[in-house]
Amino acid sequence: MTHFDSAHPGSINAEQVQCVEAIAPATIANLGPGFDILGLALAEPFDRVIAERTDAPGLQITQITGDGGRLSRDPTRNTAGVSALYVLRQLGIRAGVSMIIHKGLPLASGLGSSAASAVAGAMAINALFGDQLSRLQLLDACVEGEALVSGRHADNVAPALIGGIVLVMGVTAETVYPLPTPPGLILALVTPNVAVPTAQARAVLPKQVDLHLAVQQAAAVAQVVAALYTGDIPTLARAMEADKIIEPARAHLMPGLAAVRAAAARVGGLATVISGAGPTLCTVCPSEEIAQRVVDAMNDVYKSLNLACVTRVTRPSPNGATTRIIKPVAN
Amino acid sequence: MTHFDSAHPGSINAEQVQCVEAIAPATIANLGPGFDILGLALAEPFDRVIAERTDAPGLQITQITGDGGRLSRDPTRNTAGVSALYVLRQLGIRAGVSMIIHKGLPLASGLGSSAASAVAGAMAINALFGDQLSRLQLLDACVEGEALVSGRHADNVAPALIGGIVLVMGVTAETVYPLPTPPGLILALVTPNVAVPTAQARAVLPKQVDLHLAVQQAAAVAQVVAALYTGDIPTLARAMEADKIIEPARAHLMPGLAAVRAAAARVGGLATVISGAGPTLCTVCPSEEIAQRVVDAMNDVYKSLNLACVTRVTRPSPNGATTRIIKPVAN
Numbered sequence: 001m002t003h004f005d006s007a008h009p010g011s012i013n014a015e016q017v018q019c020v021e022a023i024a025p026a027t028i029a030n031l032g033p034g035f036d037i038l039g040l041a042l043a044e045p046f047d048r049v050i051a052e053r054t055d056a057p058g059l060q061i062t063q064i065t066g067d068g069g070r071l072s073r074d075p076t077r078n079t080a081g082v083s084a085l086y087v088l089r090q091l092g093i094r095a096g097v098s099m100i101i102h103k104g105l106p107l108a109s110g111l112g113s114s115a116a117s118a119v120a121g122a123m124a125i126n127a128l129f130g131d132q133l134s135r136l137q138l139l140d141a142c143v144e145g146e147a148l149v150s151g152r153h154a155d156n157v158a159p160a161l162i163g164g165i166v167l168v169m170g171v172t173a174e175t176v177y178p179l180p181t182p183p184g185l186i187l188a189l190v191t192p193n194v195a196v197p198t199a200q201a202r203a204v205l206p207k208q209v210d211l212h213l214a215v216q217q218a219a220a221v222a223q224v225v226a227a228l229y230t231g232d233i234p235t236l237a238r239a240m241e242a243d244k245i246i247e248p249a250r251a252h253l254m255p256g257l258a259a260v261r262a263a264a265a266r267v268g269g270l271a272t273v274i275s276g277a278g279p280t281l282c283t284v285c286p287s288e289e290i291a292q293r294v295v296d297a298m299n300d301v302y303k304s305l306n307l308a309c310v311t312r313v314t315r316p317s318p319n320g321a322t323t324r325i326i327k328p329v330a331n
Numbered sequence: 332m333t334h335f336d337s338a339h340p341g342s343i344n345a346e347q348v349q350c351v352e353a354i355a356p357a358t359i360a361n362l363g364p365g366f367d368i369l370g371l372a373l374a375e376p377f378d379r380v381i382a383e384r385t386d387a388p389g390l391q392i393t394q395i396t397g398d399g400g401r402l403s404r405d406p407t408r409n410t411a412g413v414s415a416l417y418v419l420r421q422l423g424i425r426a427g428v429s430m431i432i433h434k435g436l437p438l439a440s441g442l443g444s445s446a447a448s449a450v451a452g453a454m455a456i457n458a459l460f461g462d463q464l465s466r467l468q469l470l471d472a473c474v475e476g477e478a479l480v481s482g483r484h485a486d487n488v489a490p491a492l493i494g495g496i497v498l499v500m501g502v503t504a505e506t507v508y509p510l511p512t513p514p515g516l517i518l519a520l521v522t523p524n525v526a527v528p529t530a531q532a533r534a535v536l537p538k539q540v541d542l543h544l545a546v547q548q549a550a551a552v553a554q555v556v557a558a559l560y561t562g563d564i565p566t567l568a569r570a571m572e573a574d575k576i577i578e579p580a581r582a583h584l585m586p587g588l589a590a591v592r593a594a595a596a597r598v599g600g601l602a603t604v605i606s607g608a609g610p611t612l613c614t615v616c617p618s619e620e621i622a623q624r625v626v627d628a629m630n631d632v633y634k635s636l637n638l639a640c641v642t643r644v645t646r647p648s649p650n651g652a653t654t655r656i657i658k659p660v661a662n
Contacts, residue, residue, distance in 0.1 A: 037550040167557060169550050177557060207542060214545035214576070219368040219500045221549040222556045226498060226508060229560040245545070 018327035019052040022124035025317045026105050027112035028187070029155040029276040031165075032240035032247075033220035038179075039112075039159040039166050041317040042187065047116040048102040049080050050326065051124035056096045059085055066103030075099075079114045080121030083138075083145030087125040090141065091132060097125065106310070108198065109191045110276035115156030118145025119321050123161075127323035135161050135320075136173035143171045150198050156276065163320030165228060181316045182231040188269065188283040188291040190260065190298035193308040196253050201277035205249050217245050237270035237284045247274060254278045256301050263297035288313060349658035350383040351458040355450035356648045357436050358443035359518070360486040360607040362496075363571035363578075364551035369510075370443075370490035370497050372648040373518065378447040379433040380411055381657065382455035387427045390416055397434035406430075410445045411452030414469075414476030418456040421472065422463060428456065437641070439529065440522045441607035446487030449476025450652050454492075458654035466492050466651075467504035474502045481529050487607065494651030496559060512647045513562040519600065519614040519622040521591065521629035524639040527584050532608035536580050548576050568601035568615045578605060585609045587632050594628035619644060 025046040031038040054060070061073040061081055075081025080101050088097070099121065105113040122141040126133050142157035150156070158176045159166045169175035209217075220242035227236035251257050254274055260281050261272040268290035269283040281298070285291035295311035302309040356377040362369040385391070392404040392412055406412025411432050419428070430452065436444040453472040457464050473488035481487070489507045490497040500506035540548075551573035558567035582588055585605055591612050592603040599621035600614040612629070616622035626642035633640040 033549070034553070035549075036546050037553060167550065167553050169554065177554065179557060205542060208539040209542055209545050211537060211540055211576070214540050214548060215367050217545060218364070218366075218549040218552040219498065221553045222365070222368060222498050223500060223508065225553045225556040226510060226560070229557070245542070 016328055017128055017130065017325055018329060019050065019325070020124055020127040020323055021326050022049045022051070022120040022127060022321060022323045023047070024116040024119035024123060024160045024321040026116060027156045027159045027276075028282050029112065030246065030273070031224060032271070032273040033217050033243040033245075034224060035243070035246045036153060036155055037168050037221070038224065039155040039168060040181075041159040041163045041320045042111075042314045043317045044314050045104040045111070045312070047080075047104050047113070047120045049117070049120035049124040050100040050102075051084070051128045052098050052327070053128065054096040054098045056098070057094070058096060059088060060096075060098045061101060062098045063100045064103065065101070067107065070107060071101070071103070077148070078117070079145040079148050080117040082121075082148050083118040083141040084121040084125045086141035086144045087122050087133070087138065091125075091129050093129055097128065099124065106191055108195060110196065110274065110278040110280040111189075111191070112156035112160060112276060114149045115142070115146050115160050118142045119157055119160040121145060123321045123323050127325070136176065139171075139173045139176065151202075159320065161320050163317050165316065167225070179225060179228045180231070181318060182228060182233055182236065184286065185233060186285040186288055186291045186313065186315050188264065188285050188294035188298065189275065189280055189312045189314060190295065190302070191280040191310045192256060192302050194255055194279050196277060196279045198277045201250055201253060204253065205246065209245050213244050217243065233284065233286060234270060240273050240284060241271040243273070250274060250278060254281065255307060256305055257281060259301045260298055263301050264294045267293040267297050269294045347659055348459055348461065348656055349660060350381065350656070351455055351654055352657050353380045353382070353451040353455035353458060353652060353654045354378070355447040355454060355491045355652040357447060358487045358490045358607075359613050360443065361577065361604070362555060363602070363604040364548050364574040364576075365555060366574070366577045367484060367486055368499050368552070369555065370486040370499060371512075372490040372494045372651045373442075373645045374648045375645050376435040376442070376643070378411075378435050378444070378451045380448070380451035380455040381431040381433075382415070382459045383429050383658070384459065385427040385429045387429070388425070389427060390419065391427075391429045392432060393429045394431045395434065396432070398438065401438060402432070402434070408479070409448070410476040410479050411448040413452075413479050414449040414472040415452040415456045417472035417475045418453050418464070418469065422456075422460055424460055428459065430455065437522055439526060441527065441605065441609040441611040442520075442522070443487035443491060443607060445480045446473070446477050446491050449473045450488055450491040452476060454652045454654050458656070467507065470502075470504045470507065482533075490651065492651050494648050496647065498556070510556060510559045511562070512649060513559060513564055513567065515617065516564060517616040517619055517622045517644065517646050519595065519616050519625035519629065520606065520611055520643045520645060521626065521633070522611040522641045523587060523633050525586055525610050527608060527610045529608045532581055532584060535584065536577065540576050544575050548574065564615065564617060565601060571604050571615060572602040574604070581605060581609060585612065586638060587636055588612060590632045590636075591629055594632050595625045598624040598628050600625045
């Protein structure tokens, strides 16, 4: 297994950069049975962080948009701030930095919002100071940022950082294994307007499981991984729906799950799973056209439940987070 | 994922065959964390069944060698007999058949002895009557034979039947998924002379496991599968040793396990696991030369424990069971 360990492409001399933008995508953790160990990066939505050198010392978050005022501008209490501070320490940099965070991801929706911000913060600082660290060298910073709100785990930050589908055995770079992403995988997402705090979604999980269920779950994960390598999307979909441990414990927190699954299947959706800790639901689709029909069906379900929702058709992001230079010459 | 579903090659008209030989190999179930769901066919040892048409009606087992007199010659109480009877029923055949069973596998050793005989019995009958059934169509018969002594599971019979490494989600043909076998995989085996009845090895397993252990186990299985696809034997070996559920519960039944693992590692063995329900231990090796050193080390360990043992260097069998015609023309 090879690690994605190359430095960010297009790295330039640190002195040349005044202002950068980093984009980090939403992620779907678990993929059904792969609770805490599988994650997938999406092409969209994404968070953006703009980082600029300033004369004022230290790191300041000068603006946050898209969060409805819910996120802290104290860098030590913001996942992008924590990961940015971590990278500044890694690089031994004392220069002043100001950051603007544009939240493209809904909060607490099961799409890895805190992870996307953490990854964008780390990527932005690294790019601002010459891309001295490889992506996987940024993993510690991202996990640190994620830990601020969602616990110490890498199933969202790792795919947001390196893209594609990732097997996450732990929280360190050497425990992160990129898996292949089948071409043609289209995803229909729906985020109903209900709060499912990650802490609650974790609290409802059983502490122990029957051995035979654990064995079935491992078999389903094995089949997911095999189907990723063979590019067999129908088998992938069947295996993703074979979760017999996590979804049964959480289903009552996800209004519309059974109805969305049935409605999606009726119009050609292959499998519906909870994205991360929910409430976002994700349907695996064989084409854009079917995915469009699935989101229509999703909208109908939540309309009948009198619940507002946001739908989206998207696909895996092969590359994960990206950066670009906004102002190349330091003033 | 594709199923191995072609009919046995070289099939000929049923009337042309008087006597056939079928060979079915030993198998290593579990491969560490893949308890009940992963199995690997070995090039050797193997069981042989010779089946011949006779004038006497029904199925008779006329001879069994290599079993030390421990196996029944009553076809309904012998795994090869049960699977043979099942295939005779499937084919609607009333002709008389006599079978000779040459046990090449030690009994109750964790190498799939009952499965090898069940597979050889089914393959022999199918070949004797014109190979009308595909290999996977023989799976039900083999599972039926296996069930006589080892419970209703397919993690030994499936790889013995189709070869290579197999993911077994259930006991039916559509739940059997061939996985790739990495080239260059060499296995050192040692079977110490201790009895570990499968029933006892199952009885010591926990009924429930901590969720976090189940998640780690699924991650290890995922890594095994990924490493099989990438052909990364060191990663495969590391993942195989990551079983935190089954081995800890069974280790006390396996004398010499820790010592064999340490001794094998010292001479270049990459990972040591219990084969099936034991007591056979299997060390993954990167070369024949290292495997030879590993079996020497294994012998030393059991000599120091005053336990007789049998060692062997072998490799995966890509094809599983085979048949050949001994007498082509029915008399």
